[in-house]
Amino acid sequence: MTTPPIQWYPGHIAKAEKALIEQLKLVDVVLEVRDARIPISSRHPQIESWIGSKARLLVLNRTDMIPDRDRQRWERWFAARGETLHYTDAQHGKGIAELLKAAQAAGAQVNQRRKGRGMLPRPVRSAVIGFPNVGKSALINRLVKRRAAESARRAGVTRQVRWIRVSDEIELLDAPGILPVKLRDQEAALKLAICDDIGEAAYDNIGVAGAAIELLSQLIPDRLIERYGLDPIHCPGGVYLEQVAEARFKGDTERVARQVLNDFRKGLLGAVALELPDPQEIA
Numbered sequence: 001m002t003t004p005p006i007q008w009y010p011g012h013i014a015k016a017e018k019a020l021i022e023q024l025k026l027v028d029v030v031l032e033v034r035d036a037r038i039p040i041s042s043r044h045p046q047i048e049s050w051i052g053s054k055a056r057l058l059v060l061n062r063t064d065m066i067p068d069r070d071r072q073r074w075e076r077w078f079a080a081r082g083e084t085l086h087y088t089d090a091q092h093g094k095g096i097a098e099l100l101k102a103a104q105a106a107g108a109q110v111n112q113r114r115k116g117r118g119m120l121p122r123p124v125r126s127a128v129i130g131f132p133n134v135g136k137s138a139l140i141n142r143l144v145k146r147r148a149a150e151s152a153r154r155a156g157v158t159r160q161v162r163w164i165r166v167s168d169e170i171e172l173l174d175a176p177g178i179l180p181v182k183l184r185d186q187e188a189a190l191k192l193a194i195c196d197d198i199g200e201a202a203y204d205n206i207g208v209a210g211a212a213i214e215l216l217s218q219l220i221p222d223r224l225i226e227r228y229g230l231d232p233i234h235c236p237g238g239v240y241l242e243q244v245a246e247a248r249f250k251g252d253t254e255r256v257a258r259q260v261l262n263d264f265r266k267g268l269l270g271a272v273a274l275e276l277p278d279p280q281e282i283a
């Protein structure tokens with residue numbers, strides 16, 4: 001289906017990006033957080049150039065929202081590309097201790113070098129960065145074992161960069177979610193919108209929910225039937241929403257669209273990966 005292009009780069013994101021780039025100069029290790037439901041679409045194209053030669057850990061968060069076998073597929077896919085995937089579920093506190101250990105180990109080399117130059121050791125500085133709403137602040141709260149950063153179920157909660165001390169050994173930078181200036185790949189932009197990883201005002205709910213229905217009808221048709229009472233087979237997403245609206249919501253398609261997006265984002269349709277690696281590309 002055709003939806004208006006998704007473009008969203010408001011002033012606060014531009015400001016946040018500037019502040020983040022400034023702070024990155026002080027950083028030893030970058031934790032790049034992606035959304036497990038869309039590990040490729042939630043890759044920010046500029047992060048690599050900002051990181052330069054700094055140590056980087058790739059974190060797949062929200063792993064509770066995809067089936068375990070799909071998480072393993074991604075693990076193999078990234079491994080075949082020489083990337084170690086650190087996977088976490090910040091909601092339930094899984095994978096946290098391992099990630100903290102890896103961040104400390106990556107930063108330990110910094111202090112080795114400092115020692116070599118006759119300098120005193122200092123806490124490893126680690127920045128947690130990624131798209132909005134992927135769970136960066138929730139992850140930080142788990143790493144520091146207290147509610148140090150504001151975290152809530154919508155994009156754009158963190159508005160300013162802020163350092164948070166974990167221990168004498170490590171400090172974390174919480175940063176607002178960042179978006180590329182231009183969302184060139186509209187298929188990726190739709191998935192980001194479906195997952196609520198872009199600011200809300202960026203798109204029209206009916207278009208995005210229709211796209212969600214089309215994706216989900218390929219992946220979990222039975223759960224759509226169960227939840228909305230209609231079979232999505234051969235049905236364009238927008239038409240499906242209208243039919244559900246007629247049958248159950250007094251013709252209010254906008255309400256159905258919001259309901260579908262909410263259901264998906266809250267995990268009420270079950271664990272489902274919107275992106276999977278090509279099986280032929282898994283070594």
Ligand SMILES: Nc1nc2c(ncn2[C@@H]2O[C@H](COP(=O)(O)OP(=O)(O)OP(=O)(O)O)[C@@H](O)[C@H]2O)c(=O)[nH]1
Pocket residue numbers: 061062063064065088089090091092131132133134135136137138139150151152153154155156157158159175176177178
């Ligand atoms: N199910 C699930 N929910 C998560 C996970 N991590 C975070 N959340 C929830 O997702 C929502 C967003 O989390 P935040 O920590 O605010 O995300 P953020 O990346 O800091 O977002 P911004 O500051 O807006 O960029 C919160 O309601 C979290 O509880 C996870 O691994 N699984």
Ligand SMILES: [Mg+2]
Pocket residue numbers: 136137138150151157158175176177
């Ligand atoms: Mg945040």
